[in-house]
């Protein structure tokens with residue numbers, strides 16, 4: 271797969287830490303995927319310093335969902351082992367499409383199918399499509415769209431764009447723009463981070479993730495909020511920064527309520543990007 275960003279183990283890493291939250295299905299997925307082993311292997315002697323990742327995983331998941339609930343059509347990009355599909359498709363009127371590279375998608379699907387079978391549940395409105403988010407193949411974008419009803423669309427992406435360099439970010443945004451131009455709706459993402467170029471960020475957990483993925487989010491994300499808004503505008507999007515009130519259960523369950531880093535990541539916002547073009551007249555707004 272030419273555009274594979276070597277981040278698959280971070281899907282397990284985040285699944286493991288999300289398992290410390292009160293998010294439904296998160297613990298089941300963490301256990302079923304063997305995520306603890308992957309997380310320990312990746313972080314090695316820094317494992318015990320990584321509790322703040324539980325706050326990151328829970329906070330960004332809940333903040334994206336708070337906004338996505340307005341939509342009846344949801345596609346998640348680079349979904350990894352997210353429980354979002356299982357949660358949102360409890361609403362039989364909502365269609366959710368999980369996308370990722372084929373290998374990770376297959377793993378997520380096997381785990382999900384097993385969990386559904388164990389609880390004798392059926393979710394015909396939960397769909398799976400292998401999708402390279404950096405593709406330049408328009409038909410791949412169309413395939414995702416064709417699997418969804420013609421209504422405004424929430425595209426959710428967490429924990430992906432922050433691993434991309436600037437050209438990859440542009441390729442990703444081009445694909446999302448194509449989807450939203452057709453259907454209307456918004457890209458909901460938590461991946462607009464700002465690491466100060468001048469200030470050395472010596473966090474050992476972030477270093478371990480950089481070592482494992484070959485992608486250092488500290489050097490890939492240096493735009494201020496104003497610069498990021500301008501970048502999105504050039505890519506054809508209006509952007510809005512929201513911070514919905516949510517409860518982050520892992521702050522208390524992991525005793526992180528006085529940990530400055532955990533409090534900092536708990537306050538990270540969600541970005542909502544809408545295309546600066548009129549939506550196709552074919553879209554039916556409910």
Ligand SMILES: C[S@@+](CC[C@H](N)C(=O)[O-])C[C@H]1O[C@@H](n2cnc3c(N)ncnc32)[C@H](O)[C@@H]1O
Pocket residue numbers: 273274275276277278280281284285347348349350351352369370371374401402403404427428429430
């Ligand atoms: C850090 S994980 C995030 C997973 C999930 N969103 C979460 O928050 O738990 C990054 C994901 O990106 C996927 N990925 C890597 N390259 C990709 C590409 N070119 N297109 C789509 N997904 C990709 C990986 O398979 C992995 O699941």
